[in-house]
Amino acid sequence: MSDIIQKVKNLSIGFKSKKGEEILILKNISTNIKKGETVGIVGESGSGKSTLALAMMGYVKHGLYTIGGECEFNSSNLLNIKSKDLEKIRGRKIAMIPQNAGQALTPNLKIGYQIDEALQLHSDLNYKEREKKISELLNKVRLPSPETIALRYPHELSGGQQQRVAVAMALAGTPDLLLLDEPTTGLDVTTQAHVLELLNFIAKDTGTSMVYVSHDLGAIAQVSDRIIVMYAGEIVLEGPSRDILKRPIHPYTHGLLKSIPKLSLAGLPESMPGSQPQPGTIQDGCSFFDRCNFSEEKCKNNSPQLEYLKELNTSVRCFHYKKLLKEIQINQSVSKIKKNSKDKEILNLSEVSISYAKQKLLDQIFNRISDDNPTVKDININIKKGETIALVGESGSGKSTILKSIAGLLRTKDGLIRFDESRNLSSDLKERDPNDLRIIQLIFQNPDESLNPNHTVEEIVAQPLKLYFGLKGEELKKNIIDLLQKVRLGEFYMSRYPRQLSGGEKQRVAVARAFAAKPDIILCDEVTSALDVSVQAAVLNLLQQLKEDFGTTYIFVSHDLAVVRAISDRVAVLYQGRLCEVGPSNDVYKFPSHPYTEVLLGAVLEPDPDIKPKLVAEDIVEEKPPEKGCSFQGRCSRIVGDICKTEIPPWQLTNTGNAIRCHIPIEVLQKEQFK
Amino acid sequence: MKVDNIYKEEKKSVFKKVSEVIITMASRPSGFIGLSILVFHIILAFISPYIAPYDFKAVNPTLMLQAPSAEYWFGTDDLGRDVFTRTILGGRTALTITFFGSLIALLWGGLLGIFCGLVGGKIDDIVMRIVDAFLSIPWILAMLLIVSLLGTSTEVLIPALGFFYGKGIVRVARAATHDVIAKDFIVSARARGHSNLSIIWNEIIPNVRDAIFVEGAMRWSWMLLGFSSLSFLGFGVSPPTPDWGLMISNARGLMSFAYWAVIAPIVGLSSLIIGINLTADAFAKALGIDRSTKAPV
Numbered sequence: 003m004s005d006i007i008q009k010v011k012n013l014s015i016g017f018k019s020k021k022g023e024e025i026l027i028l029k030n031i032s033t034n035i036k037k038g039e040t041v042g043i044v045g046e047s048g049s050g051k052s053t054l055a056l057a058m059m060g061y062v063k064h065g066l067y068t069i070g071g072e073c074e075f076n077s078s079n080l081l082n083i084k085s086k087d088l089e090k091i092r093g094r095k096i097a098m099i100p101q102n103a104g105q106a107l108t109p110n111l112k113i114g115y116q117i118d119e120a121l122q123l124h125s126d127l128n129y130k131e132r133e134k135k136i137s138e139l140l141n142k143v144r145l146p147s148p149e150t151i152a153l154r155y156p157h158e159l160s161g162g163q164q165q166r167v168a169v170a171m172a173l174a175g176t177p178d179l180l181l182l183d184e185p186t187t188g189l190d191v192t193t194q195a196h197v198l199e200l201l202n203f204i205a206k207d208t209g210t211s212m213v214y215v216s217h218d219l220g221a222i223a224q225v226s227d228r229i230i231v232m233y234a235g236e237i238v239l240e241g242p243s244r245d246i247l248k249r250p251i252h253p254y255t256h257g258l259l260k261s262i263p264k265l266s267l268a269g270l271p272e273s274m275p276g277s278q279p280q281p282g283t284i285q286d287g288c289s290f291f292d293r294c295n296f297s298e299e300k301c302k303n304n305s306p307q308l309e310y311l312k313e314l315n316t317s318v319r320c321f322h323y324k325k326l327l328k329e330i331q332i333n334q335s336v337s338k339i340k341k342n343s344k345d346k347e348i349l350n351l352s353e354v355s356i357s358y359a360k361q362k363l364l365d366q367i368f369n370r371i372s373d374d375n376p377t378v379k380d381i382n383i384n385i386k387k388g389e390t391i392a393l394v395g396e397s398g399s400g401k402s403t404i405l406k407s408i409a410g411l412l413r414t415k416d417g418l419i420r421f422d423e424s425r426n427l428s429s430d431l432k433e434r435d436p437n438d439l440r441i442i443q444l445i446f447q448n449p450d451e452s453l454n455p456n457h458t459v460e461e462i463v464a465q466p467l468k469l470y471f472g473l474k475g476e477e478l479k480k481n482i483i484d485l486l487q488k489v490r491l492g493e494f495y496m497s498r499y500p501r502q503l504s505g506g507e508k509q510r511v512a513v514a515r516a517f518a519a520k521p522d523i524i525l526c527d528e529v530t531s532a533l534d535v536s537v538q539a540a541v542l543n544l545l546q547q548l549k550e551d552f553g554t555t556y557i558f559v560s561h562d563l564a565v566v567r568a569i570s571d572r573v574a575v576l577y578q579g580r581l582c583e584v585g586p587s588n589d590v591y592k593f594p595s596h597p598y599t600e601v602l603l604g605a606v607l608e609p610d611p612d613i614k615p616k617l618v619a620e621d622i623v624e625e626k627p628p629e630k631g632c633s634f635q636g637r638c639s640r641i642v643g644d645i646c647k648t649e650i651p652p653w654q655l656t657n658t659g660n661a662i663r664c665h666i667p668i669e670v671l672q673k674e675q676f677k
Numbered sequence: 678m679k680v681d682n683i684y685k686e687e688k689k690s691v692f693k694k695v696s697e698v699i700i701t702m703a704s705r706p707s708g709f710i711g712l713s714i715l716v717f718h719i720i721l722a723f724i725s726p727y728i729a730p731y732d733f734k735a736v737n738p739t740l741m742l743q744a745p746s747a748e749y750w751f752g753t754d755d756l757g758r759d760v761f762t763r764t765i766l767g768g769r770t771a772l773t774i775t776f777f778g779s780l781i782a783l784l785w786g787g788l789l790g791i792f793c794g795l796v797g798g799k800i801d802d803i804v805m806r807i808v809d810a811f812l813s814i815p816w817i818l819a820m821l822l823i824v825s826l827l828g829t830s831t832e833v834l835i836p837a838l839g840f841f842y843g844k845g846i847v848r849v850a851r852a853a854t855h856d857v858i859a860k861d862f863i864v865s866a867r868a869r870g871h872s873n874l875s876i877i878w879n880e881i882i883p884n885v886r887d888a889i890f891v892e893g894a895m896r897w898s899w900m901l902l903g904f905s906s907l908s909f910l911g912f913g914v915s916p917p918t919p920d921w922g923l924m925i926s927n928a929r930g931l932m933s934f935a936y937w938a939v940i941a942p943i944v945g946l947s948s949l950i951i952g953i954n955l956t957a958d959a960f961a962k963a964l965g966i967d968r969s970t971k972a973p974v
Contacts, residue, residue, distance in 0.1 A: 409868045431867065439870035452861035456883035465879070466869055519869070 007178055007211055008035040008058055008096075013071035015053055015062060016281075025282035027053050027066060029235045032308075035179065040205050040212040042226030042243065044219055046278050046534040047505075050235040055181050055215045057081065059096045060088050075179075093124040097172035101184040103164040107156040113140075113167055114152030117174060124175030139170040142207075144200060162193035166200065173204070180212045186221055190396040191561060195605040195615040198224045217535060219262065220607030223247055224615070231255050234279055234289035237308060241316030244611050251316065251323040253294045261539035263568035265606055268588060270337050270568050273540035277504040288320070293536075296322040337543075346387045347423050348555050349408070349523055354381040354417030356400070356407050356579075371415040375629050378403050378579035381417070387522075390549065390556040392570035392587070394563060394602070400579030401559045405525045408557065409444055410434050422522075440470045443516040447528035449508035453500040459486070459511050460496040466519040485514040488551075489544060506537035510544065517548060526558045530565055542569055563606050567591055575599050577634050578627035585660030594671035596662045597640045632665065640674065642666055701963040702956070708963070711955025718949045722769045731759040733766050734917040742935045752937035754928055763919040764941040768949060770914050771921060774834050775900040781839025782846055782900070783893040789843075790850025790889075791881055794858060795873060801851075808847050816841045817906065824912045834913070838904060842896045849892045853885040887964040894957035898950045905946055921946040 010033050016026040028050045035041055035058075045051040056063065057073050060080030072079040075091065092098075100106040108116060114136055121132045140148035143166040156164055165185060172180055182201070186194040202225055205212055216222050222229060222243070229246045231239040231254065239252040250256045257274045264271075276293040288294070288301040300321060308319045357376035365372050378400040385391050393401040406412040407429060408419060414429040421427050421441065428434050443466075446452035453462055463482045467473045473481055483493050489510040500508055509529065516524050526545070530538040546569060549556060560566050566573060566587070573590040575583040575598060583596040590599060597618075604616035618639050627633050631647040638646065642665055651665045664671065702708040737757035745752040751760035793801040820837060827833045857863065858881070866876050907913040908922025916923060921942040928938035 411864060411868055431870070434870070436870055439868065442868075444865055444868050446861040446865065448861065452865055454862045454880055454883065457879075465866070465871075469869060469871060515865075 005037045006034045007037050007075065008213075009074040010034070010054070010058065011072050011074065013054070013057060013073060014069040015050075015057060015066050016069050017066050019282065023282065024069065026069065027235050027281055028057070030071070031237055032071075033230060033237065033240065035211050035213060037178075038205075038209045038211055039227045040214060040225050042222035042229045043213060043215045043232060044217065044222050044229060045232035046217060046536060048234075048278060048281070049232040051215050051217075051232050052183055054232070055183055055213055058179070058213060059092055059098060059181055093120065093177070094175040095177055096179045096181065097175055097177035098181045098183065099165075099168050099172045099185050102188055103168035103185075104156065104161060104188075106168055107164060109156055111155075112152065113154055113156065113159070117152070117167070117171055120171045120174035135174075139173055140167075142173065142204070143167070143170045145170075160193070161189050162197060165189065165193075165197050169197075169200065169204065173208070173210075176208070177210060180210050182212060182214045184216050185214075187216070187218070191563070191607075192396065192601055192605040192617075194221065195224075195607065195617055198607070199615075199617060201225055218607070219247070219259065219535070219609035223609045223611050224607055235281060236289060236319060237317070238290065238319045239316070240308075241314060241318075245314060245316060247609055247611055249326075251314075251326045252318050252320050253296050253322070253326065254290050256326055257293070257295070258536055259609060261536060262609055263539070263542075263562075263564040264608060265564050265567055265591065265603070268567055268591075270543055270546055271539050272337075273543045274536045275540070277506050277537055278534070290320075296320075296325055298322075347384055348387040348421065349383075349385040349557075350418075350420040350423075351381050351383045351385075351404075351408070352418050352420070354404070354407065354419065355379045355415040356403050356412060357415045358403075371413065373415060375627060376415050376579070377627070378407075379627070381581060383574060383581075383584065385523075385555060385557065388549075388553050388555055389572060390558055390570045391572045391574060392558040392560060392566040393574050393576055394560060394566055395576035396561060396602075398578070399576040401576050402527055403579070404576075405444070405527055405557065405559055408523075409442055409525055410439070436470065440466075440519045441522040442525065443519050443521040443523075444525045444527065445509075445512050445516050445529050448532045449505065449512050450500070450532075452512050453508055455500055457499070458496065459491075459498050459500075459503075462500075462511060463514050463518055466515060470519055481518070485518055486511075488517065488548065489514045504537075505533050506541060509533060509537075509541050513541075513544065513548070517552065517554075520552075521554065523555045523557065526556055528560055529558075531560070531562065538565070545569065563591075563602060564608075575602070580627065580633040581663060582634065583660065583662050585656075585658070585662075589656065589658040589660040592658070593675040594656060594662070594668055595660075595675070596634075596664055597638045597666075597671075598634045600675060601637070601639075632663075640666060640671075698960070698963050702959040705959055705962065707955050708959025711952050711957075711959055714948055714952030715956050718768055718772065718952060721765055722772050725765040725769065729762045729766055731762045733758065733762050733919045735759075742931065742938070744935075745937050751941045752935070754924075754938045755931060755935070760924075760938055760941050763924060764921075764945050766919040767921040767924055767942055768945055770918060771901055771904050771908075771946075772949070774831060775838065775897060775904050777835045778838035778842065778900050778904075779893055779897040781836060782843035782896055783889065784843075785839070786843030786846025787850045787885075787889045787893075788877075790847040790852075791854045791877055791885060792873075793847070794851040794854025795877060795881065805847075805851070808844050811841075811844050816903070820903075820907060821910070821912055824907070829912060829915060834904070834907075838900055842900045842903070846889065846892055846896060850885060850889050853888040854881055857881055857884045891957055891961040891964065894953065894960055898953035898957070901946070901950055901953070 010031055013028055013031045014026055015028040016024055019025050031054060043051045043054060053063065053066065060073065060083070062068055068081050073081050075096065080088065080091065117136050117139060118132055121127060121135055127135060136152055137148040140151055145151045145163060145166050159167065186197050189197060198221060201212070204210065214222060214225050226243045228241065229243045230237055231246065231252065233254050239246060239250065239255050246255060247259065250259055261271050261274050274293055279289055286305060287303050288306055291297050291301045294301065306319050306321050308317045310317045355376045356378040357371050357373035359373040361371060381404060383391070393404060395401050403412065407414050410427065410429065410431040419427045419429065427438055460482055463485055464478055467478055467481055482496065486493065486495055491507065491510055503511065530541055533541060542565065545556070548554065558566065558570055570587045573585065573587045574581055575590065575596060577598045582598045583590060591603065601618045604618050607615060628635055631649055632651045635641060635646045645665050651663045653661050653663050654668050655661055656668050662668065703712055735758060740753050740757035742755055743749055743753040749759050749761065751764060754760055789804065793804050820841060823837045824833065863876065863880055866880050904913060905922035908920045909926040911926065913922055914920045924942040925939055928935065932939050
């Protein structure tokens with residue numbers, strides 16, 4: 003067939019272990035990429051999806067080597083042609099868009115120059131034509147005023163703009179195939195939606211085939227025609243994107259889609275047990291055997307083959323797919339979270355402002371902070387005992403900053419943090435007594451960084467126990483085992499080091515450490531965003547279970563609105579360090595809402611091809627909050643006039659008990675947003 | 678889970694850890710050569726007084742500047758002393774003094790560096806400027822000053838060398854600490870309210886000690902060279918104690934017709950330095966802090 007541009011045949015890639023065993027990263031992969039189609043490759047970290055994408059441009063990572071098979075492009079096998087011939091293909095025929103454009107662009111060269119370099123290499127245009135082409139390319143990726151952008155340096159652009167430049171550079175050689183390796187993963191929700199829309203437009207406009215690699219089914223759903231699901235180095239499911247997302251017939255994909263929190267459903271989704279096996283650990287049998295609900299003896303010793311179903315145009319690697327064929331829809335059941343918040347207030351932030359500004363010498367001497375326009379300003383939140391309150395916003399909204407101040411790690415400029423209705427907590431760590439420190443514990447985003455790599459799990463969990471309760475010997479050990487069991491880890495984990503644990507297990511250890519202090523409040527800073535999708539739900543369920551057992555209060559920071567919806571009782575939306583909207587989570591997710599919340603809700607990507615993101619506002623990034631007026635004035639699409647620019651909007655209550663800070667009357671907002 | 682059994686790893690004793698590192702080091706050709714040279718020199722330092730064929734200070738005018746022969750393997754020097762005897766004995770003082778010197782350097786340099794890296798701010802600024810000021814003074818001049826004021830006894834040389842070679846370690850330890858300090862586990866320990874000392878001991882040292890040890894091993898070889906230079910200039914050990922630096926200095930004028938008296942101590946000194954350097958390199962590689970890793974493409 004002539005419409006196939008890339009043919010992967012029986013590809014296996016692997017490495018040699020220290021003992022000399024051959025360990026496979028990719029196992030016998032075969033697939034085709036057709037002209038003009040967008041293929042999404044989805045999988046967890048370590049599933050081999052990036053290795054596959056790189057092999058498609060004839061590149062095998064250092065340390066890995068091709069064991070068998072080929073990647074055929076223009077009837078030559080990219081994996082064993084001369085590097086000189088490869089040079090002619092890369093950039094001109096196959097181009098790559100990297101994950102982090104900020105790192106992929108050279109920091110000390112102007113944008114225009116870098117695109118020009120790509121053009122010189124990959125096209126035969128002369129100087130005049132190239133100049134024209136540069137602005138044409140920048141226009142195509144919808145960057146405003148290409149002439150000025152071309153003269154800027156990468157650091158002068160926002161993350162979204164940098165990603166657009168990377169797209170423009172990839173398009174410079176007019177490639178037939180574009181490889182995108184997690185191109186939107188580091189971006190804010192709103193920016194991500196805009197970049198995906200741009201990619202869709204480019205795919206249609208230029209007819210380029212795309213291979214889109216991502217762990218995020220939501221993003222994949224928006225761009226791909228066909229989806230390849232990878233698990234432990236194998237293709238487990240491949241077929242048209244709509245069918246895969248609506249009627250997944252492989253248990254892994256099925257479970258995965260069930261475990262992703264959705265905006266439309268409040269409550270925690272079911273979680274998948276276990277985690278993906280490490281490469282080389284499974285010799286025979288189905289690699290998903292351990293975690294599968296349908297597994298039988300047969301699956302343990304026989305590896306299922308990829309089976310092509312003609313009527314569905316889908317390939318599946320499972321003995322039991324027929325059981326799933328009957329299910330017409332994914333029945334996502336969620337466990338409604340119990341509300342056990344009492345009226346008793348546990349933490350009160352009043353008029354809290356935090357400043358990062360460098361202080362003048364005089365202020366340093368008098369030990370005071372002066373800043374007219376602080377990063378975080380006027381935060382008033384009253385947190386009740388046993389509730390989960392979520393702080394939501396894009397990067398730079400000050401949500402983590404507020405957490406740090408509550409923990410005492412960052413001095414506040416003004417305002418009071420009051421614990422338990424009576425005790426004022428000092429904003430300086432050194433002035434807090436040990437008990438004040440014990441009652442507030444932190445769980446961090448990335449367990450790789452929050453656990454000391456040179457400590458065993460036992461030593462990690464022992465630290466708060468020794469520090470706050472002075473436990474020793476047998477009693478200490480008993481307590482550690484107890485805590486590990488609470489986070490569903492066995493006793494044998496005690497002697498392990500963090501590097502021997504999977505991401506989910508590490509985060510459980512971090513949770514155990516936080517609970518070891520018997521805290522009243524736990525601050526969760528993006529606790530699930532570094533985890534794989536299939537593990538995320540399990541950690542959320544664990545946190546919920548522990549909360550019900552201990553009556554702990556959570557302050558949950560996240561950028562993921564669907565996760566927040568699943569776990570929180572109340573939501574506070576932040577923009578530029580100012581509160582926009584506070585209310586019970588059910589009401590925040592309903593209209594009427596603050597224009598910023600509306601933008602955020604519109605940009606959420608759901609793993610459903612029928613739900614498209616609504617792009618309301620521009621994805622510009624503001625560096626500083628405005629000095630006067632509403633914090634959202636720069637991006638608001640519903641701006642009513644000068645009042646937004648001069649006066650700080652008042653709090654308005656909706657009839658559901660939701661507070662919105664906007665100049666537009668609630669009734670008007672309601673009418674506009676329901677249109 | 679299946680994965681459990683495969684990745685199960687018991688907590689190892691310190692002895693087992695050390696022996697594992699040494700085995701990894703010796704599995705590389707360069708590491709094996711380095712380790713063998715170093716071990717050879719250390720063994721030699723211990724046994725040389727018992728195997729030396731002649732008295733190292735016996736002067737014999739009738740045997741001046743004899744060429745190497747079956748009787749005097751490396752020949753004799755200008756005072757008729759046996760060069761072989763003096764060469765195998767000549768590393769002892771240097772090895773001992775520099776070994777303890779590097780331990781002192783490691784200790785004060787490492788701890789001060791970690792402390793500065795952790796507290797930061799003004800204290801860090803002030804301490805680092807003082808260290809910079811000392812770094813700007815040529816060490817040999819400062820050493821000469823100390824030695825001429827306080828003498829050349831071991832009690833003076835060890836701390837003096839330890840001090841001058843520790844300055845560089847301060848910088849390395851501080852940089853290594855900065856790598857760790859921004860990690861969340863330190864923030865977490867701070868938020869729990871651990872003291873600075875407990876943070877240094879529990880959280881930082883386990884993560885920076887490898888880098889500091891490797892740096893210390895490199896300093897050891899530099900210090901050996903430095904100490905030998907001092908002896909060469911006549912400010913190290915005093916005659917008639919056999920010492921490579923001193924021997925080179927004595928015999929250098931007669932190099933054109935009695936090369937043997939110079940070559941033997943030079944081979945001794947440079948082989949020891951090469952041995953230490955190769956070992957330190959292999960040590961760094963075995964611990965996984967190899968700086969020469971290939972770029973990804």
